[in-house]
Every structure is written in structure tokens, then in C-alpha cells.
Amino acid sequence: MKVVFIMGAGHCGSTLLDLILGSHSAAFSLGEFKQFGPRSAAAGQICGVCVEECPIWRGDLNSALQKIVVRKGGFQRIVRLLTRQLRNPYRLVAQHTDKNIVIDSSKHPAWIRNRLSPAYLWHGIDPHLVYLHRD
Numbered sequence: 001m002k003v004v005f006i007m008g009a010g011h012c013g014s015t016l017l018d019l020i021l022g023s024h025s026a027a028f029s030l031g032e033f034k035q036f037g038p039r040s041a042a043a044g045q046i047c048g049v050c051v052e053e054c055p056i057w058r059g060d061l062n063s064a065l066q067k068i069v070v071r072k073g074g075f076q077r078i079v080r081l082l083t084r085q086l087r088n089p090y091r092l093v094a095q096h097t098d099k100n101i102v103i104d105s106s107k108h109p110a111w112i113r114n115r116l117s118p119a120y121l122w123h124g125i126d127p128h129l130v131y132l133h134r135d
Contacts, residue, residue: 001090001091001094001100001101001102001124001125001126002100002101002102002125002126002127002128003090003101003102003103003104003125003126003127003128004021004027004101004102004103004104004127004128004129004130005104005105005106005112005115005127005128005129005130006018006103006104006105006106006107006130006132007107007108007109007112007129007130007131007132008107008131008132008133008134009107009132009133009134010107011134012107012132012133012134013132013134014105014107014132015105017105017130017132018031018103018105021101021103022103024101026099026100026101027099027100027101027102027103028056028093028094028097028099028101028102028103029103029105030093030102030103030104030105031105032104032105032106032107033089033104033105033106034104034106034107034108034111035106036065036066056096056097060096061092061093061096061097064092064096065089065092065093087121088121088122088125089115090102090104090115090125091121091125112129
């Protein structure tokens with residue numbers, strides 16, 4: 001399994017590259033996964049293609065990812081941190097979509113650095129970084 005991170009400044013072409021890579025039959029694009037949250041999932045703003053009958057974002061994957069990624073206060077934050085120590089969200093996406101390549105075009109270096117830790121969650125996953133820049 002491979003995870004492709006697209007990093008770069010705003011308006012660098014990351015959305016276009018994300019769409020091109022995500023159109024491959026073996027790949028699944030998360031878009032800017034950094035924007036994932038309860039409001040975006042409920043409103044269908046994650047993908048927007050088949051909002052009402054989406055088999056990916058309306059199923060178990062949505063609730064499983066929210067337990068790992070979504071920021072909340074107090075006790076929920078502790079639970080999220082502990083859950084993140086046990087599960088890799090990209091592995092979850094690959095299992096639910098039956099795709100070998102997962103693409104995250106969140107662009108921000110701190111987001112990518114935080115996703116790559118702890119390192120033991122990446123056993124069997126090959127992360128790749130694509131850095132885009134404007135001239």
C-alpha cells in the first residue's frame with residue numbers, strides 16, 4: 001500500500017494533480033484530508049460527487065475516521081490521541097475502498113509530519129511526498 005502526500009503553497013496545482021492521480025483505478029483521493037471534520041462530512045463537502053448515496057463517506061469509514069482525526073476538547077481529545085496511537089487513518093481508507101494508493105493533498109508540512117508519527121503505524125505502508133512549487 002502507498003500513501004501519496006502532496007505538499008506545496010496555495011494555488012500550486014495540487015488540486016489538479018490530486019484529481020489526475022485519484023482518477024487511477026488503483027487510487028483513492030482524500031482531497032485535502034486536513035479539512036475533514038464532522039461538519040464537512042455531514043454536509044457532503046468531502047467529495048461532493050454523489051453526496052446522498054455515497055458508499056464511502058456515508059458508511060462506517062466516516063465515523064471511524066472521525067474517531068481518529070477530528071479535534072475535540074477534553075476527554076474526546078485524549079481518546080482521539082490514544083486511538084491514533086493504534087490505527088492509521090490511511091490504512092482504514094485503503095481497507096474501505098479496496099484501493100492500494102491513497103492520496104492526501106493537504107499541502108501543509110506540519111499536517112504531513114503529524115500524520116507520519118508514530119512510525120510503527122506505517123509498517124507495510126510506503127509514504128511518498130510530492131512537493132509542488134510555483135515559479
